[in-house]
Structures are given as C-alpha cells and as structure tokens.
Amino acid sequence: MIWNPEAECMPPEQRRRLQLAHLKNLVERVYEKVPFYRKKFQQAGITPKDIRSLEDIQKIPFTTKDELRETYPYGLLAVPEAEIEEVHMSSGTTGTPVVDAYTKKDIDVWSESMARTLAMAGTTRNDIIQNAYGYGLFTGGLGVHYGAKLIGANIIPMSSGNTSKQILVMRDFKTTILTCTPSYSLFLAEAAKEEGIDIRSLSLKAGCFGAEPWSENMRKEIEEKLGLQAYDIYGLTEITGPGVSSECEMKNGLHINEDFFYPEVIDPETGKVLPDGAKGELVFTTLVKEGTPLLRYRTRDITFLFHDECPCGRTTVKMHRLFGRTDDMLIIRGVNVFPSQIEQILMAVEGTDPHYLIVVERGASHLDELEIMVEVEAKFFTDETRGLETIRSKIEHEIKSKLGISARIKLVEPKTIERSIGKAKRVIDKRKI
Amino acid sequence: MIIKQISIFLENVAGRLAEVTKLLAKHEINIRAMTIADTADFGILRIVVDQPEKALKALRDGGFTAKTTEVLAVEVEDKPGGLARVMEIFQQTHVNIEYLYVSLEKNKDKAVVIFKVEDLKLGQKIVEEHGLGGTVSF
Ligand SMILES: [Zn+2]
Numbered sequence: 004m005i006w007n008p009e010a011e012c013m014p015p016e017q018r019r020r021l022q023l024a025h026l027k028n029l030v031e032r033v034y035e036k037v038p039f040y041r042k043k044f045q046q047a048g049i050t051p052k053d054i055r056s057l058e059d060i061q062k063i064p065f066t067t068k069d070e071l072r073e074t075y076p077y078g079l080l081a082v083p084e085a086e087i088e089e090v091h092m093s094s095g096t097t098g099t100p101v102v103d104a105y106t107k108k109d110i111d112v113w114s115e116s117m118a119r120t121l122a123m124a125g126t127t128r129n130d131i132i133q134n135a136y137g138y139g140l141f142t143g144g145l146g147v148h149y150g151a152k153l154i155g156a157n158i159i160p161m162s163s164g165n166t167s168k169q170i171l172v173m174r175d176f177k178t179t180i181l182t183c184t185p186s187y188s189l190f191l192a193e194a195a196k197e198e199g200i201d202i203r204s205l206s207l208k209a210g211c212f213g214a215e216p217w218s219e220n221m222r223k224e225i226e227e228k229l230g231l232q233a234y235d236i237y238g239l240t241e242i243t244g245p246g247v248s249s250e251c252e253m254k255n256g257l258h259i260n261e262d263f264f265y266p267e268v269i270d271p272e273t274g275k276v277l278p279d280g281a282k283g284e285l286v287f288t289t290l291v292k293e294g295t296p297l298l299r300y301r302t303r304d305i306t307f308l309f310h311d312e313c314p315c316g317r318t319t320v321k322m323h324r325l326f327g328r329t330d331d332m333l334i335i336r337g338v339n340v341f342p343s344q345i346e347q348i349l350m351a352v353e354g355t356d357p358h359y360l361i362v363v364e365r366g367a368s369h370l371d372e373l374e375i376m377v378e379v380e381a382k383f384f385t386d387e388t389r390g391l392e393t394i395r396s397k398i399e400h401e402i403k404s405k406l407g408i409s410a411r412i413k414l415v416e417p418k419t420i421e422r423s424i425g426k427a428k429r430v431i432d433k434r435k436i
Numbered sequence: 437m438i439i440k441q442i443s444i445f446l447e448n449v450a451g452r453l454a455e456v457t458k459l460l461a462k463h464e465i466n467i468r469a470m471t472i473a474d475t476a477d478f479g480i481l482r483i484v485v486d487q488p489e490k491a492l493k494a495l496r497d498g499g500f501t502a503k504t505t506e507v508l509a510v511e512v513e514d515k516p517g518g519l520a521r522v523m524e525i526f527q528q529t530h531v532n533i534e535y536l537y538v539s540l541e542k543n544k545d546k547a548v549v550i551f552k553v554e555d556l557k558l559g560q561k562i563v564e565e566h567g568l569g570g571t572v573s574f
Contacts, residue, residue: 386443386505416447
C-alpha cells in the first residue's frame with residue numbers, strides 16, 4: 004500500500020524541482036539563522052545565491068558528527084527555542100550527546116515519513132502494531148508511534164524488553180505488525196517457543212526491522228521463524244530518526260523519502276560525489292527540517308544509491324542495504340558503541356593505557372554478546388583474586404552505566420592480544436549477519 | 437619473619453603453570469613454597485623462592501604479570517595442635533589472616549607456614565613476641 008502516492012510516485016523531474024525549491028529555502032534559512040552555517044558558507048566563499056541547481060549542493064561544505072557534538076546542545080537551532088516541541092538525542096563517542104530538536108512541522112514530517120514506512124510493510128488502519136523499539140530519547144519508539152497514529156492503526160507501545168509480556172500481548176491482542184530490532188525478533192521467537200507458544204500460528208503478518216545491521220540470511224531466518232514478511236528500515240537520530248528510508252514489498256533496496264531527505268553518496272577520502280551504483284559514504288541534507296537542519300551530513304554509513312523502475316510504483320531513489328561503516332562504530336543490540344568509549348572506561352578504572360580486544364558475537368540467544376579481553380598489567384595486578392574480581396566488576400558496571408550495554412570482561416595475560424603494526428586491532432566482530 | 441612472596445597472574449592455570457616452573461628451573465631458582473588461588477576464569481600463583489629478585493625479573497622478562505608481596509614465615513611445631521596454637525595466638529591478638537599455605541622448609545622439628553596477614557607490622561610483632569619464626573631463612 005502506498006501511503007502518499009502523490010509524493011512517492013511523483014515524476015522524478017517534478018520532484019527535482021521540488022527538492023531545489025526546498026534546498027534554496029533551506030540554505031537561506033540557515034545562512035540567516037545559524038551562525039555555525041553562515042561561518043561555514045563564508046569560509047567556503049559562497050552565499051545562498053550560489054545555490055541555483057541541485058548540483059550546486061556540492062559547493063556546500065559537509066557537516067560532521069563531531070561538529071554536532073561541538074555545537075551541543077542548541078548550536079544548530081534555526082528557530083526560536085519556543086518553537087521546539089520535542090528533543091531526541093543519541094550518545095556520542097565522548098559522552099556528549101547528538102541532539103535533534105523538532106518543531107511541530109518537523110514532527111509532522113517525521114510522522115509522514117514513518118506512515119510511508121509502515122504502509123510499505125502493508126500497515127493500514129485495521130492493523131495492530133506492537134512497537135518493541137525503546138521509547139525515550141532513542142528515536143525508534145516514538146518514530147513508529149507517530150507513523151502509526153497518522154495511519155490510525157492500533158499502536159501498542161510496548162517499548163523494548165519485557166519479553167514474556169511481549170509474547171502475551173502478541174497472542175492476546177492479535178498483533179499483526181511487529182516493530183523492533185531484527186535480533187530481538189529472533190529472541191522473541193525463541194522465547195515464545197520455550198513458553199510453548201507457536202509464534203507462527205499467531206496473527207503476525209509483517210515486521211519493520213532496523214537500528215542494527217542485518218542480512219538477507221537473517222531475513223530468511225526471521226521470516227521462517229516468525230511467519231511474517233520482514234522489511235528493512237533505516238534512519239538515524241541526527242536525520243529525524245527512523246523513516247529516512249525503507250523497503251517496499253519488492254525487498255530490493257530501501258526507498259528514500261527524498262522529498263525530505265536529500266541523499267548523496269561520496270568518496271569518504273576525497274569527498275567527491277559518486278554516481279549511482281558506486282559504494283561510498285551516505286550523506287543527507289534535511290530539505291524541510293526547521294528545528295536543527297543538517298546540510299550534507301556525513302552518516303559514515305556505507306551504501307550505494309540506485310534508480311530503478313520499482314514494480315511497486317514508487318519513483319524515489321533507493322539505497323542498498325547498508326554494507327558497513329567508515330568508522331569503527333559497533334552497533335550492539337541497537338546501541339551505538341565506539342571502541343574509544345570502552346578504552347576511556349578502562350583507562351578511568353585502571354589508571355593505565357590498557358591493551359584490550361572487543362569480541363562481538365551473536366550467540367544462541369540471537370542477541371549480541373560483548374566480551375572485552377583486558378590484559379592484566381603489573382600496575383593494577385593485585386595479589387588477591389578478590390582485588391582482580393573487583394576491578395572486573397567495576398569495569399562491567401561502568402560499561403553498563405555509561406554505555407547502556409552489558410559486557411563480559413575477561414582478564415588475560417600480557418601479550419595475549421595480538422599487536423599489529425600501526426593501528427591496533429581493537430575489535431573482532433564474529434556476528435554472522 | 438617477613439619474607440618476599442611472588443604473585444603471578446595466570447589466565448589458563450593448568451597450561452601456564454608448567455611454563456612458570458620451567459622458566460624458574462632455567463634460571464636455577466628453587467621454589468620453596470607454592471599455592472594457587474583460582475576463579476572460574478583466572479588464577480593467581482603465589483610462590484616463595486630462594487632468589488626473589490632474580491625470579492621476579494625472570495618472570496617479567498618472560499612476559500608474566502608478577503609482583504612481590506610481603507608475607508610472614510611462621511615456624512609451626514610439626515605435631516598435632518601445632519598450627520592450632522599459632523592460629524589461637526593470632527586470633528587472640530587480632531592478627532587477621534587473608535590466606536596461608538605450607539612451605540617445604542623445615543627448621544629442626546618445625547614446619548614453616550606462610551601467612552598473608554592484613555596488618556604485616558602487627559603480625560611481625562606477634563610472631564617475634566611468641567618466638568614463632570625468628571630463625572627462618574630461605
Ligand atoms: Zn518499491
């Protein structure tokens with residue numbers, strides 16, 4: 004089902020004119036209202052008048068995640084603070100969050116994007132959506148919620164966790180659409196089995212899965228184990244949240260809501276824009292964003308763009324399922340984690356510059372398991388097992404409270420962890436995704 | 437008397453223990469007492485040797501995390517009730533014991549037991565007052 008045929012099936016030429024009008028309006032707004040952008044324009048020697056075609060967007064400097072952190076909390080605000088109706092944020096490398104602030108219109112755009120996403124998975128007002136994305140600062144929960152409200156479907160705001168109740172609700176309220184991370188869907192299937200419930204025989208017909216990397220193999224497994232159609236959805240907090248792009252019933256690439264989010268793919272080294280089909284770093288410009296607009300924001304996600312004549316009838320550009328990241332960010336149970344964050348915690352606890360190795364696995368439970376091997380150095384070695392156990396549980400506690408994820412700390416002997424020349428290998432990702 | 441014990445971190449206790457003993461043998465270091473404290477994941481080997489400084493250097497050069505700890509070497513009569521008497525003295529004088537283990541050392545008819553106590557100075561004082569270890573040497 005196509006939620007907004009006029010926008011989603013618009014002739015490409017007409018859409019380009021619309022995008023250009025939005026872009027011109029956007030650069031004028033931010034040049035006038037946001038000193039951060041005005042300075043960047045001046046440094047690049049351009050003014051809003053230099054943006055006369057969509058290609059001219061390439062004259063505009065990129066915006067990076069570091070800059071979002073440096074301008075925390077409201078350095079990118081393009082409207083008076085009173086216009087802001089909602090704020091979301093994601094954790095950053097250094098603990099300074101990255102902020103997304105929404106006006107009433109921004110929430111409307113988000114709702115519209117998510118309505119399109121849910122509709123692509125077949126959602127109508129007759130459906131019952133069980134939303135197991137976390138509600139709160141994380142955009143997953145409320146993003147789905149707003150889309151469901153716009154469609155008029157019945158939304159059950161489960162939030163994440165509470166597995167037994169999820170299964171109970173799924174059975175008793177005849178959930179038709181499940182929204183959660185792909186790994187959690189498999190966890191649910193296992194848990195249901197243990198409770199003697201055949202999840203396939205319930206009313207599920209589709210699922211919108213995102214917020215962590217997954218694969219075609221995993222799609223097959225999910226569809227088989229849950230008895231539903233599994234769709235990939237994409238978004239990031241900085242660019243509104245979920246709803247940036249999603250799969251239609253063809254399951255061949257994700258349609259980007261490009262009337263709102265203008266995509267480019269660049270060579271991460273040179274910054275040069277790449278043609279359709281060439282893999283590179285995904286960059287977005289939030290064409291209609293009012294609260295915290297982003298110009299050419301580097302997502303660090305790797306994919307390529309392509310235009311096809313999708314049998315679904317939509318004319319929007321597509322992006323391939325993500326291939327990975329340009330940085331070392333790990334996504335563990337939907338939480339973004341950088342090795343440098345773990346390193347900082349180890350340094351704080353031990354008072355040394357430790358040798359460590361992060362091992363990520365997706366175990367029998369289908370959930371990501373994180374193990375951190377830490378070499379025991381003379382400086383924090385104590386004669387008693389109790390002393391080392393204390394250090395270990397302190398590290399585990401700090402990681403849980405600072406990063407929101409559980410990690411198993413394994414203390415190992417010096418030189419256990421392989422030293423490589425140059426940059427140390429900090430991560431082994433064993434997940435088969 | 438107070439002596440130096442060497443503690444060594446062992447990730448894989450069974451496999452690595454042999455390497456420690458081999459390394460010490462190579463350097464002609466004699467092990468006089470030994471104990472292992474282990475958890476599910478790792479262990480700490482504690483040894484008393486005849487040349488602690490040399491042993492520490494050899495172990496560190498060999499890639500082990502090792503450090504020295506001061507412990508008490510206490511003479512205990514090698515007969516029923518011998519250890520009980522020492523334990524009773526420590527209890528009455530509030531010397532808190534963290535752990536203890538026996539050594540291969542023998543001083544006439546007395547066995548030498550290694551005590552790790554919370555307050556080393558207090559422990560040393562009590563040992564001297566009760567004549568429990570003045571002549572021990574390794
Ligand atoms: Zn399509």
